[in-house]
Amino acid sequence: MPALTDLILAGKGVDNHFPWSRAVVTSKRWSFAVEQLAEGHLSLLGLWGEPGTVHMALLDEAVGNIGVVSLLCPDGRYPSVGLLHPPALRLERAAADLFGLLPQGAPDTRRWLDHGYWGISFPLSAHVRTSVATAPPYQFLPAEGESLHQIPVGPVHAGIIEPGHFRFTASGETVVRLEERLGYTHKGIEGLMAGSDIDHAAKLAGRTSGDSTVAYSLAFSRAVEAALGIEVPARAVWLRALMAELERLANHLGDIGAICNDAAFALMHAHCGVLRERVLRASDAAFGHRLMRDRVVPGGVATYLNDEGTTAIWSLIAEIRQRFPALVELYDNTASLQDRTVATGRLKVELARQYRAGGYVGRASGRDFDARRSLAYPPYDALNFNVPLLQEGDVNARVWIRIHEVEQSLSLVEQILRQLPGGPIRVDLAQTGGPHEGMALVEGFRGDILAWLRIGKSGLIERCHLRDPSWFQWPLLEAAIEGNIVADFPLCNKSFNCSYSGHDL
Amino acid sequence: MRKLLFESLIRPPLTERPPRVSDAAVDELARALNGVAHRRLGRSLSIRAVDAGSCNGCELEMHALNNAFYDIERFGIRFVASPRHADVLLVTGPATRNMREALKRTYDATPNPKWVVALGDCAQNGGCFAGSYAVVRGVSEVLPVDLHIPGCPPPPIEILKGLLALLEGANSKAGVARN
Numbered sequence: 001m002p003a004l005t006d007l008i009l010a011g012k013g014v015d016n017h018f019p020w021s022r023a024v025v026t027s028k029r030w031s032f033a034v035e036q037l038a039e040g041h042l043s044l045l046g047l048w049g050e051p052g053t054v055h056m057a058l059l060d061e062a063v064g065n066i067g068v069v070s071l072l073c074p075d076g077r078y079p080s081v082g083l084l085h086p087p088a089l090r091l092e093r094a095a096a097d098l099f100g101l102l103p104q105g106a107p108d109t110r111r112w113l114d115h116g117y118w119g120i121s122f123p124l125s126a127h128v129r130t131s132v133a134t135a136p137p138y139q140f141l142p143a144e145g146e147s148l149h150q151i152p153v154g155p156v157h158a159g160i161i162e163p164g165h166f167r168f169t170a171s172g173e174t175v176v177r178l179e180e181r182l183g184y185t186h187k188g189i190e191g192l193m194a195g196s197d198i199d200h201a202a203k204l205a206g207r208t209s210g211d212s213t214v215a216y217s218l219a220f221s222r223a224v225e226a227a228l229g230i231e232v233p234a235r236a237v238w239l240r241a242l243m244a245e246l247e248r249l250a251n252h253l254g255d256i257g258a259i260c261n262d263a264a265f266a267l268m269h270a271h272c273g274v275l276r277e278r279v280l281r282a283s284d285a286a287f288g289h290r291l292m293r294d295r296v297v298p299g300g301v302a303t304y305l306n307d308e309g310t311t312a313i314w315s316l317i318a319e320i321r322q323r324f325p326a327l328v329e330l331y332d333n334t335a336s337l338q339d340r341t342v343a344t345g346r347l348k349v350e351l352a353r354q355y356r357a358g359g360y361v362g363r364a365s366g367r368d369f370d371a372r373r374s375l376a377y378p379p380y381d382a383l384n385f386n387v388p389l390l391q392e393g394d395v396n397a398r399v400w401i402r403i404h405e406v407e408q409s410l411s412l413v414e415q416i417l418r419q420l421p422g423g424p425i426r427v428d429l430a431q432t433g434g435p436h437e438g439m440a441l442v443e444g445f446r447g448d449i450l451a452w453l454r455i456g457k458s459g460l461i462e463r464c465h466l467r468d469p470s471w472f473q474w475p476l477l478e479a480a481i482e483g484n485i486v487a488d489f490p491l492c493n494k495s496f497n498c499s500y501s502g503h504d505l
Numbered sequence: 506m507r508k509l510l511f512e513s514l515i516r517p518p519l520t521e522r523p524p525r526v527s528d529a530a531v532d533e534l535a536r537a538l539n540g541v542a543h544r545r546l547g548r549s550l551s552i553r554a555v556d557a558g559s560c561n562g563c564e565l566e567m568h569a570l571n572n573a574f575y576d577i578e579r580f581g582i583r584f585v586a587s588p589r590h591a592d593v594l595l596v597t598g599p600a601t602r603n604m605r606e607a608l609k610r611t612y613d614a615t616p617n618p619k620w621v622v623a624l625g626d627c628a629q630n631g632g633c634f635a636g637s638y639a640v641v642r643g644v645s646e647v648l649p650v651d652l653h654i655p656g657c658p659p660p661p662i663e664i665l666k667g668l669l670a671l672l673e674g675a676n677s678k679a680g681v682a683r684n
Contacts, residue, residue, distance in 0.1 A: 117602040123638045135606070155607045158586035160554045160567050163604055184603045185558040188637035203633055210562025210658065254568070267509065273572035274519060280569070290660055291562060330506055501560045 003036050004060040008067045017437040018226040022055075022068035030071045031079050033058065038084035043356040045441065046450045046467040047081060047088050049095035051126040054078045055465075056088075057439070057450060059356070064374055066441065068452070073101065080106035087355045087472055098124045098190070110139065113183040113504065124191050143169035143177040151486065155184045159490075162500035166489075173485040178478045185504040193453075193464040198224055198298055198429060201461045205451070206293055208466055209502030214240075214247040215444030216466065216502075217296035219451035222377070223464075224298040227438025227455050228430055234421040236300035237378050242416045243283070243292045243301075244444075245409045246313070249320070250279040251445040252402045252409070255497055259399055260331065262490040263340035271327050278316055285312035300426030310417060317410055328403055341396040345492030347480040349391060355476055358447020358469040360401040361496055365393035371443035383415050393480075395495040432459055444469065446499060468502030519573040523580070524662050526670040549581040550672050553591035553615065557608050557644060558601030558634075562658035563625040567595070569661040582668055588614040593671065599627040599640040600647050612648050620651045620671060624664065629653045 011023030025033070033056065036042040045057035045066065055070045071078050080103035082089035092103040093112035100122035103109075114121070116135040120128050148169050155163035165181040189208055193201045205220035206213045218240055225232060257272025280290040286309030287295045295302050331337065347357070352365035362369060370387040372380040388404035390397040432455055439452040447469025456462040477496045481489055554567055567584075570577040577583070585591050588611045600608060612621070623644040626632040631642040644650050654667035 113603075115603045117605065118638050119602075120638055155604065156555055156588075156611050160564050160584060162556050162559070162561055162564065163607065184607070185556070185598065185601055186603055186639050187558055187599060187601055187634045188639035189634070191639070192634065192637050200633070207560045207562070207627075207633060207657075210560040210565055213560075213562065254565075267506070270573060271509070273569075274574070277569060277572050277574050284660075291565070291658070293562070293657065326509055330509060334506065499561065501558075 003041050004058055004063075004065050004067050007033055007036075007058075007069060011069060014070070014437065016227075016435065017068070018229065018439075020066040020068065020439060022070060022437065025069045025071060027071060027079060030056075030069065033069055034079065034081050034084050037081065037088075040353070044081070044085060044087055044472075045356075045448075046452070046465065046471075047091040047095065048452070048465040048467070049099035049101045049124075050463055051099060051124070052076070054095065054101055055452070056081065057452065057467075061369065061374075066439075068439070076100050077102050077104050079104055082106050082108065087475070090475065091467075091471060098122065100125045100127070113186045115183055123188065124194070138181060140167045140179050140181075141177070145171065145176065147171065148176060164500050168486060168489070170486055173487070175481050175484055175486055175489070178481045178489075180474055180478060182474065182500060183504050185501045187501075187505065189466070189505045190464060193461050195460055195462075197460055198455070201453075201464060202298055203294060205464075205466060206296075208505060209468060209499040210291065211251055212247065212444040212446060212449065212499070212502065213291050213293045214243045214296055215442055215449050216451075217294070218244060219440045219442040219444075219449045219466070220453070220464070221296055221298040222440035222442060223438040223451040223453050224429070224455070225438070226440060227436040227453065228432060229436075230299060230427060230429065232300050233424045233427060235423045236425045238416055238420050239301045239303075239305055239425065240296050241379050241383075242305075242313075242413060242420075243287060243295060244442075245412045245416070246279055246283050246286075247292065248445040249406060249409045249413070250276050250283070252406045253279060253320075253324075255494065256327075256331075256399060256402055256406075259341070259395065259491065259494045260337060262494045263337055265334065265337045268327060268331060268337075271323070275320055275323060275327075278319055282312045282316035285309055297426065299429050300424070302426070304425055305420075313413065313417060317413055320406075320410060324406065331399065331403070338396065340488070340491060341399060341495075342394060344395045344488050345480040345484055345495060347393040347476055349393065351476055351479055352393065355472045357473055357476055359443075359445065359473075360398050360405065360447075361473045361476065362447065363388060364390050364397035364401045366391045369448075371441050371448040375441060377440075377442070379416070379419075382419070383412055385412055395491055398495040429459075432457065435462065446470065446497065446502075447473065449502075466502075466505065468499050468505075470498035470500075470503040473498045474503060520576045520579070521574055524666050524669070526666055526673055549583075550593055550668065551583060551585045551591050552593045552595050552668070553585055553588045553611070555594055555596045555608055555611050557596050557598040557604045557628070557647070558640060559598035559625060559627065563597035563628075566658045566661050566664060567597075567624075570664060575661050575665060577665065577668075580665075580669060580672070582672065588612070589616065591615050591619070593620045593622055593668075594648070595622050595624055596644045596648070596650075597624045597628055598644075599631040599634040599637075599642070600644050601640050603639070605641065605647050608644075608647050621648045622652045622654060622667065622671065623650045624654050625659060626655055626657045629655060632657065
């Protein structure tokens with residue numbers, strides 16, 4: 001029997017957790033799950049806290065099964081996952097900051113989201129402590145060696161990007177170690193969601209990471225619908241996918257240009273920027289908002305899509321199909337550009353697998369996972385598309401994955417427009433009788449987004465956790481940059497394009 | 506590449522006509538800039554963008570200002586890499602407590618005369634994040650704000666209108682040098 005099913009069955013099953021199972025397990029079983037993670041039999045989808053409980057979402061990739069194991073820890077202590085499985089380290093540090101949950105044996109117990117400015121400690125725990133708002137100095141990991149020097153960067157960066165701190169240790173031009181410090185954009189979204197009604201929580205979910213607003217709204221909505229057992233009308237399901245693909249197109253087109261711009265090749269940036277703008281304008285015409293914010297809602301979608309909108313999307317697809325191939329050719333045939341992207345920022349296949357890196361970061365390093373295909377949530381079960389895969393793991397490979405994904409998304413948008421069913425676009429949310437839990441895994445442009453939530457008797461959100469794909473990509477950027485020159489960092493960073501806000505939440 | 510460049514020569518420009526400056530923004534600025542003129546900026550404005558905890562939506566639309574459709578540099582407005590080169594801090598986000606210190610330091614590093622523009626609904630008053638332990642209620646709790654540009658996120662054309670109003674206001678009324 002597969003390890004995950006085994007694990008869940010061995011625990012005490014939790015009622016009303018959909019669509020996958022959740023079980024409360026013993027400390028021994030928890031440790032067994034950690035061993036399974038460390039040996040690579042299971043993948044870590046997420047780790048989050050609640051007062052007195054720690055949860056871990058697991059994926060059995062061989063059979064595509066998902067499950068949640070929970071460990072009660074009334075004294076706030078639990079066996080560390082990060083001790084044996086490093087991808088969990090930052091998740092544990094975050095849970096420690098927010099809930100005061102202490103992973104026993106964890107090799108890294110520094111604060112992560114809590115920089116010491118909140119005025120309180122453990123804000124989401126049952127016992128919030130007031131603390132003096134002073135920021136203790138942050139100890140970066142040491143790097144020792146002859147004539148090493150440090151370069152601190154951020155949190156305010158030179159470009160128009162989100163805030164985060166990068167601490168480079170360099171030997172001459174070569175990066176010996178990069179350490180990230182994040183948490184600057186922590187807004188307390190999960191704290192705001194607790195106790196709020198579903199509509200307000202949906203708005204917050206859609207503002208977790210601006211570039212993935214559709215994907216986040218979709219993940220949140222699907223989790224709500226799973227919890228309440230709501231069937232979404234067919235037209236809404238297809239319109240959601242249409243928006244998700246438009247969002248993917250906009251981000252990929254913008255980023256392909258931006259990566260080239262970081263190699264000082266502005267021509268690509270200018271042309272890709274035009275195509276991105278076209279996508280945003282078509283989205284605006286079709287759904288009434290350039291980023292399609294708040295258009296995916298629990299129970300369906302908020303916009304019907306009229307003929308005018310459909311025409312706008314058709315002409316958008318025609319325009320991209322006409323212009324994009326020349327840009328791909330330009331990328332492929334510009335030796336000076338290839339000189340910068342090929343073999344730069346190489347992410348090893350083994351690391352991508354260990355951290356189960358999602359999206360183009362994983363797929364450029366041989367990790368063949370796409371929630372749209374692997375979990376085949378509707379309407380993707382009725383659509384034809386390929387998931388591109390490369391092994392090289394360099395900046396160039398990540399660009400090519402995105403190029404292929406643009407092509408796939410164009411085809412998906414066409415298929416969706418051709419098959420779009422009619423009918424209603426939204427159903428009302430039913431009242432619940434008791435606590436209901438739901439979860440969803442949705443493929444955003446950056447990778448898979450996990451949403452887990454519990455709706456209480458009153459119909460309010462009791463606890464909601466959103467896990468951005470960046471949690472498992474940020475640490476890999478540190479590995480990918482090692483041995484590269486400092487000047488290639490922007491290029492590597494943009495090719496990952498991890499989210500700060502989605503991570504910091 | 507030659508074909509693409511040649512096509513760019515013969516295709517009509519994508520760049521759109523300048524928008525009318527925002528009336529609401531002009532009104533707000535008239536109130537903000539009622540001091541004595543210290544220095545005329547000419548037709549240029551250097552902007553330093555500071556993300557004080559936004560969701561990144563406002564940044565995406567700021568980026569769009571540089572594309573061929575809006576081409577913000579034709580108005581003499583440009584984004585600069587350092588606060589030392591800036592006239593305006595364009596601040597997004599509800600101002601998280603974790604960013605407050607960095608935001609203040611960025612402001613202190615900006616030479617006078619300087620203006621602060623709060624971009625987006627959450628920069629105005631915290632928006633949907635107001636009330637969280639991790640944020641203050643908008644940029645004005647950290648810095649003196651001269652102009653708000655609302656929206657979630659504001660479309661590029663609205664940002665442009667607001668900035669043009671700032672440029673007009675800075676030239677015709679007065680720039681208040683803040684100490």
